[in-house]
Amino acid sequence: MSKLFTVSPSPHNYGKDTVRSLMYGVIIALIPTLAISLYFFGLGALIVTLVSVVSALIFEYLITKFLLKKQPDILDGSALITGLLLAFNVPSNLPIIIIIIGALVAIGIGKMTFGGLGNNPFNPALVGRVFLLISFPVQMTSWPLPIQSRMHYLDAMTGATPLGIVKEGIKNGEKVSDLMSQIPSHMQLFIGNMGGSLGEVAGIAILLGLAWLLYKKVITWHIPISMIGTIVIFTGILWLINPDKYLDPLFHVLTGGVLLGAVFMATDYVTSPMTHKGMIIFGIGIGFLTVIIRIFGAYPEGVSFAILIMNAFVPLINMYVKPKRFGEVINNG
Amino acid sequence: MLKTFSKGGVHPAENKLSAEQSIKTLPIPKTVTIPISQHIGAPATVIVKKNDIVKVGQIIAQSGGFVSANIHSSVSGKVTKIDSFMDSSGYKKQAVVIDVEGDEWDESIVKNNEVIRDCNLSSEEIIKKVGELGIVGLGGATFPSQVKLSVPKGMTAEVLIINGVECEPYLTSDHRLMLEKGLEMLVGTSILMKALNVTKAIVGIENNKKDAIEHLTKLSEKFSGIEVQALKVKYPQGGEKQLIKALINREVPSGGLPIAVGAVVHNVGTAYAVYEAVQKNKPLFERVVSVTGKSVKNPSNYLTRIGTSVSELIEAAGGLPEDTGKVISGGPMMGKALNTIDVPVTKGTSGVLIIPEGESRRGKVSDCIRCSKCVSVCPMGLEPFLLMTVAEKQNYERAEKEKTMDCIECGSCSYTCPSNRPLLDYIRLSKFEVGKIMRSRKS
Numbered sequence: 219m220s221k222l223f224t225v226s227p228s229p230h231n232y233g234k235d236t237v238r239s240l241m242y243g244v245i246i247a248l249i250p251t252l253a254i255s256l257y258f259f260g261l262g263a264l265i266v267t268l269v270s271v272v273s274a275l276i277f278e279y280l281i282t283k284f285l286l287k288k289q290p291d292i293l294d295g296s297a298l299i300t301g302l303l304l305a306f307n308v309p310s311n312l313p314i315i316i317i318i319i320g321a322l323v324a325i326g327i328g329k330m331t332f333g334g335l336g337n338n339p340f341n342p343a344l345v346g347r348v349f350l351l352i353s354f355p356v357q358m359t360s361w362p363l364p365i366q367s368r369m370h371y372l373d374a375m376t377g378a379t380p381l382g383i384v385k386e387g388i389k390n391g392e393k394v395s396d397l398m399s400q401i402p403s404h405m406q407l408f409i410g411n412m413g414g415s416l417g418e419v420a421g422i423a424i425l426l427g428l429a430w431l432l433y434k435k436v437i438t439w440h441i442p443i444s445m446i447g448t449i450v451i452f453t454g455i456l457w458l459i460n461p462d463k464y465l466d467p468l469f470h471v472l473t474g475g476v477l478l479g480a481v482f483m484a485t486d487y488v489t490s491p492m493t494h495k496g497m498i499i500f501g502i503g504i505g506f507l508t509v510i511i512r513i514f515g516a517y518p519e520g521v522s523f524a525i526l527i528m529n530a531f532v533p534l535i536n537m538y539v540k541p542k543r544f545g546e547v548i549n550n551g
Numbered sequence: 552m553l554k555t556f557s558k559g560g561v562h563p564a565e566n567k568l569s570a571e572q573s574i575k576t577l578p579i580p581k582t583v584t585i586p587i588s589q590h591i592g593a594p595a596t597v598i599v600k601k602n603d604i605v606k607v608g609q610i611i612a613q614s615g616g617f618v619s620a621n622i623h624s625s626v627s628g629k630v631t632k633i634d635s636f637m638d639s640s641g642y643k644k645q646a647v648v649i650d651v652e653g654d655e656w657d658e659s660i661v662k663n664n665e666v667i668r669d670c671n672l673s674s675e676e677i678i679k680k681v682g683e684l685g686i687v688g689l690g691g692a693t694f695p696s697q698v699k700l701s702v703p704k705g706m707t708a709e710v711l712i713i714n715g716v717e718c719e720p721y722l723t724s725d726h727r728l729m730l731e732k733g734l735e736m737l738v739g740t741s742i743l744m745k746a747l748n749v750t751k752a753i754v755g756i757e758n759n760k761k762d763a764i765e766h767l768t769k770l771s772e773k774f775s776g777i778e779v780q781a782l783k784v785k786y787p788q789g790g791e792k793q794l795i796k797a798l799i800n801r802e803v804p805s806g807g808l809p810i811a812v813g814a815v816v817h818n819v820g821t822a823y824a825v826y827e828a829v830q831k832n833k834p835l836f837e838r839v840v841s842v843t844g845k846s847v848k849n850p851s852n853y854l855t856r857i858g859t860s861v862s863e864l865i866e867a868a869g870g871l872p873e874d875t876g877k878v879i880s881g882g883p884m885m886g887k888a889l890n891t892i893d894v895p896v897t898k899g900t901s902g903v904l905i906i907p908e909g910e911s912r913r914g915k916v917s918d919c920i921r922c923s924k925c926v927s928v929c930p931m932g933l934e935p936f937l938l939m940t941v942a943e944k945q946n947y948e949r950a951e952k953e954k955t956m957d958c959i960e961c962g963s964c965s966y967t968c969p970s971n972r973p974l975l976d977y978i979r980l981s982k983f984e985v986g987k988i989m990r991s992r993k994s
Binding site: 337 | 891
């Protein structure tokens, strides 16, 4: 008898993707967005991002080690992403203590209560963000002005977001065409020159990130395209019916975190459906709910709530939307 | 745009290290161990006794049922033992051990290399001969070929598909065979067409074997009804159902056989073996085996007598590397890991792959992050993550409903999983359990 070798069932060959490589793929995709928010919001963006990321990592470590009693792997990238996304979803003048509370809710309640990475039904960063929005509505809706507030943090000059201005104006019976003069042009919106959460403003940077994620096959097109497409079609119809009362679809897409939500939040692996068909239903649902909230609800943005509501439908979608099995439908031409 | 199958699939690194090495004949070993169960179906029944003198090509075990195959001696010499030996499955199975004396072939075998193109046998005669001479599918599944050629009543074969895909990384035995025995292989194809009574055959070859595509396309001009089709490289295109979908765009129904859509699939190696059997009376007692791996000194392709020890093949290719951790019979995606190299080469051994210690263990398993990559890559449209979960919970009823039996065990899900989850292991378990339940329901 010669040497005995390792045996295991096939396959004996493994692909290059690891949880870490996929997570860091997302982090790389977030870099352009981070760069643009640092450009527009400067010091505030830097402080908010650092505090959010560091506290997310610390809470992840502490909770895994002392409550779950498992070996923490805080560098797997997932807590880093949660920290970054939480920061991207808040204004750049948010006080440190509120950011820390947000990170605790995101990691502690949003993720760890369910057993950590892979087990949470709701997007952790959005759980944190919505908790803050409801608990600290004033601080969460004061928006530093871009560029002017570069060298400021808590003392930044603030103003309303374009969506906020328009929503308020429409409520007061003003025409959309008149309101448009008070807000930046579509081009300025696209490069991110507007008030808003620090990561949601720059459409161009988010689209760059999307291109990277698609190229690296970290995500597929299904969720972002179906979500954005639904918003475009829905708001487009309303706009065609009454352009004085409703905003044009491009404006809707460029403001209020639609792109950030579509590319980075709704595509979160853990909280989105498992089949391509399911992903499309999920994306359409988010798009639809976003527009409903924007037009009929109290909040001007709506993306966070829409994603969280659709997160709750994911198990149902997974239960009933199955991939087309090979050989199931006999179509032999 | 090159054709391919539509659903799922992965692109593992090809690593066809031995693709440039022409087929060499491995010296006849001193002794061979020939298992009597080298095929799917019932084991054959031994018909020789200890101390019998046998010739090369002499039948030593008779087919044990409808789905079974004859076994022939691959050497001449004396039967020294009929006993149980470990084979590549890791289980002990009955085998005939023959000590080699000379190389005396059975008189009926035509030994020269002259290509005989014409075949005057009828369909029934061809099928009978294929059965008698122990031909089984050489792609790896080793399904007795005469069974595949006997079309069930009420069904008709419309097209013969010859599988030259060789989508497993590393393996090159089919590639070399197509280059070096292309003409014989095509004659074998036309014989199979005659046996099936079809007028059309398609040879499917992946586009990473451009030389073989070119060579066979040129040769096929001299044959009527044989077409060579280049295919886009994608694993598991060599799977019967995937290949049929890629070539003729038909889907074999769930639980059905290719004949349900009018197709019969044979491997290029099988087509060559059929040529040798029908035209040269040569039973299946040798085959081409790739010996390969990044640490192997001389990755090669050897024409090897059945029953030769795997260790002799490895020795011929430069010996077993120091750092060997795993030895695989077959390719890295669907091959079987051997716990020892003292096992015989059988009809189904398409390659021997050596994997260094560093690459022979699986990564640490972590929680499913629901990335859905397993769903995207499954060529059968299944949900591997779900099948694993229901198998873990032993909910086999649900597993059956979720079509676990449709799994072709290609391994794309486990290959692609970023959390290193043992998806296919659990799916195999559920297939086994669901299979038991289905059988008990029938009886």
